[in-house]
Amino acid sequence: MTGAGRGIGLAIVQALVREGYAVVAASRTITGALKELAPDALEMDLGTPEAPEQLVRHALDRHGRIDLLVNNVAGTSTPPGGFLQLDDDAWQHTFTMTLMPTVRTTRAALPSLLEHRGAVVNISSVNARLPQPRLVAQSALKAAVSNLGKALAEEFGGRGLRVNTISPGPVLTDLWTAPGGPGDMFARRAGVPLEDYIDQIPSSIGVSTGQFTRPEEIADLVVFLASGRVANMSGTELVIDGGMLKSV
Template sequence: MSKYLLDLSKEFAGKKAIVTGGSRGIGAATAQRLIDAGAKVVVVARSRHEETPKQAVLVSGDLRTLEGAQKVAKEAIERLGGVDILVNAAGAARVHLPDSMAISDEEWVDSLNINFLSALRVTNALIAELKKSKGAIVNVTSGGRIAYAGAMAHYGAAKAALNNWSEALAKELAPLGVRLNIVSPGPITTPGGDEVRKTITSAMGITNEQFFSVVPLEGRAGKAEDLAEAIAFLVSDRASYVTGDTLFVGGGLGTLAAL
């Protein structure tokens, strides 16, 4: 029987996973997808939300600092006893109208910390364990990392940095059997994304329907579960020969996808 004809409900049985930003949105959906397939999952977030998977172990902390990221990684390893899968989904976007000149120095630093450096720091803190398990990493960037400008230039710059570093690290880890891939979301309905989108559509004087109308695939938004399924594939053995690649999940928008 082909190894691909498997029971996906047991695909991650015995696997240990860490999902940052796992309390809601894409992170929560990913954590639930891994749990449903048998994984033991730690979600990293400041607190639980209604959509946080009940079966997940919560490790709370602030990933905006090196000390916070290292503390979270240490506690997660202690709770799991190792790690096979790391999903860096933590992130936050804020709109500063009317343009990039309205973005303060503090906001630039904060965006780099949460949207780029948090993933770098957590990954570095867990890399020894991932080498042991020959694990898999997925970094969630943004379909708009090339296109963002103006009021969200700081977010786009941080995601571009995350993408560049991810591609470089993937090449370093490949000889060690550790795979790292990127998932780049387009217009996905999540609590954070919806809040940002509301600000954008209000400023543009358009409706949500008009905003999504540019999506080639039926002019509709995606769901967090769409991203979770893509991430599950990339961290699974089904993607055992895939590393250093970017999977765009944006209904056909590709690199021009936005929140």
């Protein structure tokens, strides 16, 4: 499991542990909550070329096999902004932190996953299909993550590997609730404190239900996809966005 330290990742770890999985989790920062859930929590920067292989090797050394890989790493543009605001370094950073950890971790885990007819779940984003100017690099690289999942499902489906993608819309994490984040930006535009505006944000950005997705909802989808209860589901992208995409 990558990107496990907080938010969506931490909720996924919690759900998998509850289902009886022995979770090996990687994060840049090992929080107390993560360490309590997953004793096999490793502090590492998955943007470095060697870290994904180290994570997989640790999992194999500790447990002997890998049945499920959840790729949840994402790096934002530096700085977030439109196309003309991003130089080569910003694009390279987003590429290195958003796509390559998924590529490298999957490549390292693939032999064990194939041997045990396992599953891969990639966490992409609604922005893979609904790009936004402020997130132009992130949107492009999340589209690559979604496409990669379909390519892997096509190449390895005949050998028993199931690969699926979850693409969330806005999820109620500290990305939206912390000062300085996009939620704070929307609140300042509306001229009200963030704590008074947070519940209005989903409707203001086109979420039909008027609600944020909860991290636990993403985690429940991961558990479902990992379970094999619908064993012939592979190459699928499940969107959970409160209706932002609608028929797109």
